[in-house]
Amino acid sequence: MKSKWFKRSLMLGVILAIVLNFVTLPYYVTRPGDAQVLAPLVEVEGGYENKGKFMLTTVKMGKANIFTYALAKVSDYQTIFPINQIRSEDETDEEYSYRQLHMMESSKETAIKVAYEKAGKKVDLITKGVYVFSVKEGLAAEGKLKIGDRITKVDGEDTTTAEALIDKVNSKKIGDKIELIFDRDDRQESAMITLGEHPEDPNRPGIGISLMTDYTIEMDPDISINTSQIGGPSAGLMFSLEIYNQLVKEDIAKGYEIAGTGAMNENGKVQRIGGIAQKIVAADNSGVEIFFAPNENGREGSNYQEAMKAAKDINTDMKIVPVDTFDEAIAYLEALDPK
Template sequence: MPRRTATMLASTLMLIALLCAGVFIPVPYSEMSPGPTVNTLGDHDGEPVLQISGRKTYPTTGHLNMTTVRVTSADYKMNLVEAVYGWLAHDNKVVPHDTLYPDGKTEEQSTQENAEEFSQSQESAKVAALKELKIPVKSGVIVSTVVKGTPSEGKLHAGDVVKAVDGTAVKEPSDVAELVTKHKPGEDVVFTIVPAKEQAAAEKEKRTATKTEDITITTAPSDDSGEKRAIVGISAGTDHTFPFTIDIKLADVGGPSAGLMFALGLYDKLTPGDLTGGTFVAGTGTIDDNGKVGPIGGIEMKTVGARGKGAQYFLTPADNCPAAAKDTPKGLTLVKVGTMDDALGALKDIRAGDTADLPKCTTKG
């Protein structure tokens, strides 16, 4: 066999071997890509995303789209060829597996966590929108979770409203831990609660729950190294009672990043006129009860997905601006927002066509 032919054959076989190795060698990476984008002012799967009853609503036009990111599952084994392709692809992003699933988190655990964050983001969006409209919202401290095998198991339940601890009124979730840790492990602490069933019945009947119970719990020592704190084995959260019914219908979505767009959509439906002036606006960002907008993950994927659907403006959390501005899709204007008020001000300028002075994202912020 001629030397040249032998060399070509050996090179070909080597290339085939490398490709085979690349296909079968797993690498510790995951992939992110643009996910669906949904207009919070419109319908999804045949029903309105935002449903309001018991309060007058107004027609809306344009788009206020929330955006999402697709990620590979926790148990997906990416190979070397896929990783290289993902690094080269413009619309995808390859990241270390632990970035998406830290501490060996399973798919089920991640899904549950995302569902809880999504539910909380909806509640905060409702509160932020109604506060912006000066509509009163009643809030209370509740038992969010009860840890199995702790002193509270069987005595307190998720959804119980915590009115007081040792006779001291509770106003914030942090008050609960502060009052419990005044005790030493082994001492009794008294919770004054409205049972979850009583609270649910009162809300259904549109009355104030008045039935309370005193529950005595013997504290246990914490697992901390060093000095042990007194614990009862619960986490406390905030529950809101709204003056009318607000439902957010959007399945198969998780995480907290749609909060801003839900809040803006609700504000738009509850006020005359429309926020966008018919313009296609998309965006992202967490939101708290006071309307503060927080950063999210996967910003580059979300801007690509939004522009692909036709968005002209993208409301971007201030902390995400540097990353988003590094590779802005052509034709998309990134608008920097830090609060719901910022977003409403930007939308006012957009619908008026006065966009020259919009607070735009730059690579520096």
């Protein structure tokens, strides 16, 4: 009798665990990923091969269930985020993935521009318009624009960058109308939008969308970068270093395994990213020797300071290097003794 009761209880427990595993909570959990060597992902036509390795670091993220949520609560380098801190309430998982992949595409194009210019190679970054990455519920653009639209004109004038569109909106007042020309599904369409309050500042006009400039790039020699499984902009610095290393004869990594993180703009400035403590853990677990971290001009609470705190906590021998620009990273490597 006791044996039957035990077996039934065990079976019910297993079924309950399986069910709970598939029931997601309104949270995401992030944890350290790994450090991935970039050379197999980046191929410059006729580029040089090198002994040193540049690596990007990743953070793994997934929707929380009761088990992953509980584990993250007691883990030092797992972080819990409410869904609305990762994506907007009206944004689907597919839309979020779309946004992350396009951010990676923009990051690659910027990385190519910076590296090719530094190496003295031919490169031209051309702006094609502005992508819509989210449309806020209840705000001016709802029902008129959607994710994936590429805005090309504002009030009849060509609009090639997100900054230009924002400047145009800021030059108007709440209640003014603005005409947008945009491409959708290979068709050109238009929308007249009445500007409302900006969601973060009720005294400013706003459309209620998030934007990113759509770039295309021409370069010589040709290059291919395979990032089909990687999203977001945070690998910009490391892509630039790997591309530059293949463009120049010298092995600028000098035999070391070098990782790092940082988004980068087209002027070569290294910008703040999220999850750097988890990336420090990922890099240390992968045997990285040197790690570049955004310095943010030394401001309090910078990525570099967060990285140093994590490095001290896990007692790593990895060298953490602060950088504000791509040129600073190159200067550090040029002064580095070969391994």
